Amino acid sequence: MATTNVVGSPGEVSPSLPVSTTMMMLSLSALLVCCAVYAVEWAWWRPRRQGRVLRSQGVGGTTYCSLAGDAPLSERLERVARSRPLPLGCHDVVPRAMPLFYQTVKQHGKTSITWFGPVPRVTITKPQLVREVLSNKLGHFGKLKLGRLQRRLHNGVGSHEGEKWAKHRRIINPAFHQEKLKNALRTGKAACDDLLGLLLESNMEHCKGNGGDSGTGITTDDLIGECKLFYVAGMETTSVLLTWTMVVLCMHPEWQERARDEVIHAFGDRTPEYDGLSRLRIVTMVLYEVLRLYTPLTALHRRTETSTELGGVRYPAGVVLTLPLLCVHHDKDVWGPDADEFRPERFAEGVFRASRDAPAFFPFGWGPRTCLAQNFALLEAKMGISMILQRFVIELSPAYSHAPVSVGLLKPEHGAQVRLKRLPRAS
Numbered sequence: 001m002a003t004t005n006v007v008g009s010p011g012e013v014s015p016s017l018p019v020s021t022t023m024m025m026l027s028l029s030a031l032l033v034c035c036a037v038y039a040v041e042w043a044w045w046r047p048r049r050q051g052r053v054l055r056s057q058g059v060g061g062t063t064y065c066s067l068a069g070d071a072p073l074s075e076r077l078e079r080v081a082r083s084r085p086l087p088l089g090c091h092d093v094v095p096r097a098m099p100l101f102y103q104t105v106k107q108h109g110k111t112s113i114t115w116f117g118p119v120p121r122v123t124i125t126k127p128q129l130v131r132e133v134l135s136n137k138l139g140h141f142g143k144l145k146l147g148r149l150q151r152r153l154h155n156g157v158g159s160h161e162g163e164k165w166a167k168h169r170r171i172i173n174p175a176f177h178q179e180k181l182k183n184a185l186r187t188g189k190a191a192c193d194d195l196l197g198l199l200l201e202s203n204m205e206h207c208k209g210n211g212g213d214s215g216t217g218i219t220t221d222d223l224i225g226e227c228k229l230f231y232v233a234g235m236e237t238t239s240v241l242l243t244w245t246m247v248v249l250c251m252h253p254e255w256q257e258r259a260r261d262e263v264i265h266a267f268g269d270r271t272p273e274y275d276g277l278s279r280l281r282i283v284t285m286v287l288y289e290v291l292r293l294y295t296p297l298t299a300l301h302r303r304t305e306t307s308t309e310l311g312g313v314r315y316p317a318g319v320v321l322t323l324p325l326l327c328v329h330h331d332k333d334v335w336g337p338d339a340d341e342f343r344p345e346r347f348a349e350g351v352f353r354a355s356r357d358a359p360a361f362f363p364f365g366w367g368p369r370t371c372l373a374q375n376f377a378l379l380e381a382k383m384g385i386s387m388i389l390q391r392f393v394i395e396l397s398p399a400y401s402h403a404p405v406s407v408g409l410l411k412p413e414h415g416a417q418v419r420l421k422r423l424p425r426a427s
């Protein structure tokens with residue numbers, strides 16, 4: 001058998017190792033060196049390189065110092081921000097709900113860098129750039145990928161890309177068409193479970209349109225993913241919208257009264273129906289203003305797939321672009337000096353006229369991936385708030401503490417304690 005000599009101390013011959021063992025040790029060492037180089041590249045060289053590229057183009061921000069990125073800074077700022085509630089009636093929620101973004105934008109400008117671990121994350125707050133990112137159909141800005149975790153959470157149209165996304169969106173879209181929603185409301189079916197019925201119907205119609213070939217529709221596995229997504233994307237978003245609407249209407253009783261007058265004028269004691277809900281003007285303005293001030297999804301994220309130009313800056317691949325919708329909705333340069341005030345009348349002439357700049361109202365996103373259940377969500381919210389206003393006067397309980405916090409969605413940190421006083425005329 002071939003052997004090799006390994007030399008120990010001078011004059012001493014160590015026991016020889018077989019060649020195969022030596023080869024194995026050499027391969028292992030090479031592998032360890034590769035892993036080490038990859039780790040240093042991932043955790044140190046690449047972030048430093050990407051940071052330099054961005055800074056050289058005038059994008060300021062925090063400095064990358066460790067694997068944790070800005071997590072410790074964010075934690076510190078959040079602790080301070082959460083230590084106190086906001087005064088009742090104050091809608092200046094950004095410093096409390098998004099302290100890291102608030103501070104970096106204030107210090108480094110509207111396009112600025114923070115670090116999500118070793119990944120540079122650039123905050124984009126100019127409405128025209130937000131629109132540009134969300135409208136891009138060329139695949140330059142992809143959704144963040146959660147890998148296997150995605151499947152466990154919800155594997156639906158919201159996380160698909162390319163052909164699969166286009167097909168699912170084409171099939172799901174008709175489920176939320178006006179006529180379908182109208183019928184669902186008439187038969188009292190506008191609940192989450194019944195969306196499955198609408199979805200199955202839409203899938204069948206799609207297959208029929210393709211010569212009855214069931215292979216052209218969504219698979220059972222994918223349907224389950226879509227249902228999970230509807231549940232996750234649909235339930236909480238609409239319920240936090242309703243929650244904030246109730247809280248805000250308690251803070252502004254004059255608007256509560258105006259909204260109630262409109263609802264009672266439209267429906268009396270009857271259950272609200274589709275056409276009547278579509279005509280509600282004050283309630284719609286109130287809901288829009290709540291969506292602006294208390295945007296349920298506080299931020300959207302995209303990742304540059306290739307080196308891409310945006311707003312005069314060339315971003316390398318692998319940069320996360322954060323679009324903090326809540327910050328955009330509170331920006332005084334966009335909405336005027338009263339941006340932090342509750343003034344539903346700013347929506348009197350529609351959403352496009354409400355902001356100074358061209359469109360800057362993004363509670364449902366923008367572009368091809370805009371919320372496909374936006375009309376359904378607004379309908380649900382109008383229905384919910386109308387039925388409450390028909391029956392009750394709402395007041396804040398003395399236990400309520402105004403503490404908006406961003407935990408995936410914008411929520412009241414300690415709950416929303418309200419008192420409902422039954423109206424004398426309510427049945």
Ligand code: HEM
Pocket residue numbers: 156157158159169195229230231233234235237238241296297300301362363364365366368369370371372373374376377
């Ligand atoms: C007030 C309520 C809601 C708000 C504020 C809201 C907000 C949003 C936003 C901002 C997006 C865009 C995400 C992105 O671009 O990354 C989105 C997408 C989506 N929403 Fe909603 N949503 C609401 C209600 C609902 C409901 C009730 C459903 C379903 C029943 C739903 C289903 C979806 C789906 C499937 C997408 C993904 C669309 C795609 O990627 O093509 N949403 N939503």
